[in-house]
Amino acid sequence: MQNQSPSNNTDPVSITLTDRLFDTLQRAIVEGEIAPGSKISEPELARQHGVSRGSLREAIGRLEARKLVERKPNIGARVVTLSYEQLIEIFQIREALEGMATRLAAQNMSDQEIEELQVLLEEHGQQIEEQQGQAYFQKQGDLDFHYRIVQGSKNHHLIGLLCDDLYHLLRMYRYQFGMRSKRSRQAYDEHHYLLNAIVARDPEMAELLMRQHIRSSRRNVEKMLLEK
Amino acid sequence: MQNQSPSNNTDPVSITLTDRLFDTLQRAIVEGEIAPGSKISEPELARQHGVSRGSLREAIGRLEARKLVERKPNIGARVVTLSYEQLIEIFQIREALEGMATRLAAQNMSDQEIEELQVLLEEHGQQIEEQQGQAYFQKQGDLDFHYRIVQGSKNHHLIGLLCDDLYHLLRMYRYQFGMRSKRSRQAYDEHHYLLNAIVARDPEMAELLMRQHIRSSRRNVEKMLLEK
DNA sequence: AACATATAAATTGTCGACATATTAGGCTCC
DNA sequence: GGAGCCTAATATGTCGACAATTTATATGTT
Numbered sequence: 001m002q003n004q005s006p007s008n009n010t011d012p013v014s015i016t017l018t019d020r021l022f023d024t025l026q027r028a029i030v031e032g033e034i035a036p037g038s039k040i041s042e043p044e045l046a047r048q049h050g051v052s053r054g055s056l057r058e059a060i061g062r063l064e065a066r067k068l069v070e071r072k073p074n075i076g077a078r079v080v081t082l083s084y085e086q087l088i089e090i091f092q093i094r095e096a097l098e099g100m101a102t103r104l105a106a107q108n109m110s111d112q113e114i115e116e117l118q119v120l121l122e123e124h125g126q127q128i129e130e131q132q133g134q135a136y137f138q139k140q141g142d143l144d145f146h147y148r149i150v151q152g153s154k155n156h157h158l159i160g161l162l163c164d165d166l167y168h169l170l171r172m173y174r175y176q177f178g179m180r181s182k183r184s185r186q187a188y189d190e191h192h193y194l195l196n197a198i199v200a201r202d203p204e205m206a207e208l209l210m211r212q213h214i215r216s217s218r219r220n221v222e223k224m225l226l227e228k
Numbered sequence: 229m230q231n232q233s234p235s236n237n238t239d240p241v242s243i244t245l246t247d248r249l250f251d252t253l254q255r256a257i258v259e260g261e262i263a264p265g266s267k268i269s270e271p272e273l274a275r276q277h278g279v280s281r282g283s284l285r286e287a288i289g290r291l292e293a294r295k296l297v298e299r300k301p302n303i304g305a306r307v308v309t310l311s312y313e314q315l316i317e318i319f320q321i322r323e324a325l326e327g328m329a330t331r332l333a334a335q336n337m338s339d340q341e342i343e344e345l346q347v348l349l350e351e352h353g354q355q356i357e358e359q360q361g362q363a364y365f366q367k368q369g370d371l372d373f374h375y376r377i378v379q380g381s382k383n384h385h386l387i388g389l390l391c392d393d394l395y396h397l398l399r400m401y402r403y404q405f406g407m408r409s410k411r412s413r414q415a416y417d418e419h420h421y422l423l424n425a426i427v428a429r430d431p432e433m434a435e436l437l438m439r440q441h442i443r444s445s446r447r448n449v450e451k452m453l454l455e456k
Numbered sequence: 457a458a459c460a461t462a463t464a465a466a467t468t469g470t471c472g473a474c475a476t477a478t479t480a481g482g483c484t485c486c
Numbered sequence: 487g488g489a490g491c492c493t494a495a496t497a498t499g500t501c502g503a504c505a506a507t508t509t510a511t512a513t514g515t516t
Contacts, residue, residue: 015301016499042468052501053468054282061286065293067385073243074468074507089385096328100320157295157317161389244469270498280471281498302477302498 017051021059024049029068029079030172037081040069066165068172082176084225090169091218095211097162098146103207105152106198114199117148121191128188139174142184143167145191149198149210183220190216245279249287252277257296257307258400265309268297294393296400310404312453318397319446323439325390326374331435333380334426342427345376349419356416367402370412371395373419377426377438411448418444 025045028034046056060077063069071077109117124141150162173179190213197206253273256262274284288305291297299305337345352369378390401407418441425434 018499019301043466054502055500057468058286058289061289062293065290073247076468076508086385089383092328092332092383093325093386093389096324097321100324104320155317155320157314158321161321246469271496282472283470285498304478304498 018055018058018062021049021051021055022062025059025063026066026068026168029063030168030175032172032175034079036079036172036176038079040077040079042076067169080172082173087173087221087225088218090166090173091214091221094162094166094170095214095218097158097166098150098214099207099211101150101153101155101158101162102194102198102210103203104155104158105149106201106203106206108154109149109152109198113148113152114195117145117152117195117198120144120148121188121195124188124191128184139179142187142191143171152198177225179221179224183216187213187217246283246286246290249277249279249283250290253287253291254294254296254396257291258396258403260400260403262307264307264400264404266307268305268307270304295397308400310401315401315449315453316446318394318401319442319449322390322394322398323442323446325386325394326378326442327435327439329378329381329383329386329390330422330426330438331431332383332386333377334429334431334434336382337377337380337426341376341380342423345373345380345423345426348372348376349416349423352416352419356412367407370415370419371399380426405453407449407452411444415441415445 025034034040040060042053042056042060046053049056060069060071064071064077067080069077069079120141124145127141147163147167150159153159190209194206194209194213197209253262262268268288270281270284270288274281277284288297288299292299292305295308297305297307348369352373355369375391375395378387381387418437422434422437422441425437
């Protein structure tokens with residue numbers, strides 16, 4: 001679930017101050033500790049974290065590249081405000097990118113990776129039967145599943161795009177809108193079909209099912225937001 | 229073709245020093261003035277451009293976010309070295325993203341935008357008949373065509389992903405490998421079919437044709453690289 | 457009282473310098 | 487002659503301060 005383990009350097013923890021700051025701020029923004037739309041004051045944040053403004057600015061720069069903050073010259077940076085339209089945009093991109101990732105995963109995942117994915121899915125199935133109320137683990141499980149498939153594509157650029165950029169934005173939406181999905185059972189079934197296509201090494205079908213899965217998830221989110 | 233006109237701020241030119249530096253360095257890297265794989269010395273570059281190291285570092289940070297340079301903590305930044313595998317990765321991502329963009333363009337482009345695209349394509353057709361040798365304008369035309377379709381998707385996040393990130397990397401590959409395509413005629417035909425699907429407002433078909441078009445372009449690139 | 461203007465405060469952009477880590481070079485020892 | 491260590495030099499990471507721009511405050515005029 002963390003982003004630094006697969007992508008970043010070999011060292012155990014991020015060495016440089018800016019790296020740690022970036023991780024900290026990213027988590028704070030994603031989890032809503034720093035309110036969406038709020039202005040980021042460089043002097044204040046620097047003081048709070050006990051670092052220089054220079055280091056902070058580099059961290060903010062990275063956050064901007066990941067679309068978590070928006071910056072205007074000579075005016076300052078604000079945490080992004082999430083809109084319904086932007087959420088749709090994200091889902092469209094996810095559909096395209098994860099569809100391709102799944103296609104590639106059907107070709108490139110090792111037999112062992114596929115087996116592990118099957119085990120993971122079985123665990124999810126048990127969790128759903130045992131504690132149907134606990135939506136948190138379902139969400140976590142859903143992320144795990146998608147995460148592994150993306151890794152299985154073996155396309156490093158694609159992995160970075162999804163895991164380092166898009167997924168954080170998506171988690172931010174989840175925190176902000178407090179999404180508790182009532183369709184964990186359906187999602188589980190869809191994961192099952194999808195995995196079958198991967199086991200059969202059928203890229204075309206795998207991509208198709210993933211795209212349907214994400215569209216279905218999107219429709220669910222749309223419905224939930226309109227209910228409010 | 230430029231990236232700053234649609235995406236960036238409202239001011240005529242980039243105001244801040246770091247912005248200009250970033251634009252300059254990006255162009256220099258994309259066009260190969262700074263050799264791929266070469267180390268970026270902060271003191272030297274800062275001196276050459278007459279700026280402080282701080283400003284330069286912010287610019288390098290953005291270049292890193294766009295995958296044009298790779299940075300290792302306490303060691304330094306190097307211009308990316310382009311490999312055959314990475315090129316394939318880029319094409320796979322393009323196929324997914326531009327496929328989706330075309331699907332959306334078929335739904336969201338205005339009638340006027342479509343007409344303008346038809347005019348543009350006609351001009352390309354004439355250029356091909358008149359000066360079949362001039363590969364440069366063909367490439368430029370190809371980029372224009374793709375660029376406009378992406379814009380037509382009206383998905384701002386997707387537009388940024390393709391125009392601000394991927395296309396620069398792609399142009400870098402073109403410069404480095406000196407790609408002169410001998411299939412401008414075929415590409416033109418494919419553009420024609422594709423545009424027809426957009427005119428017919430057929431998203432499914434439009435996406436399909438774009439994906440085929442990009443796959444075809446990829447195969448051509450693969451062939452060219454193997455010939456060397 | 458409201459609007460415009462001018463001044464003051466605060467914030468962002470930029471710079472130069474210090475601290476720390478890496479690399480290069482030379483010396484010793486085997 | 488080569489491998490390994492120690493020292494010097496260079497590069498990166500981090501900081502505090504100045505410059506330029508924006509925002510807030512105060513003043514004056516209609």
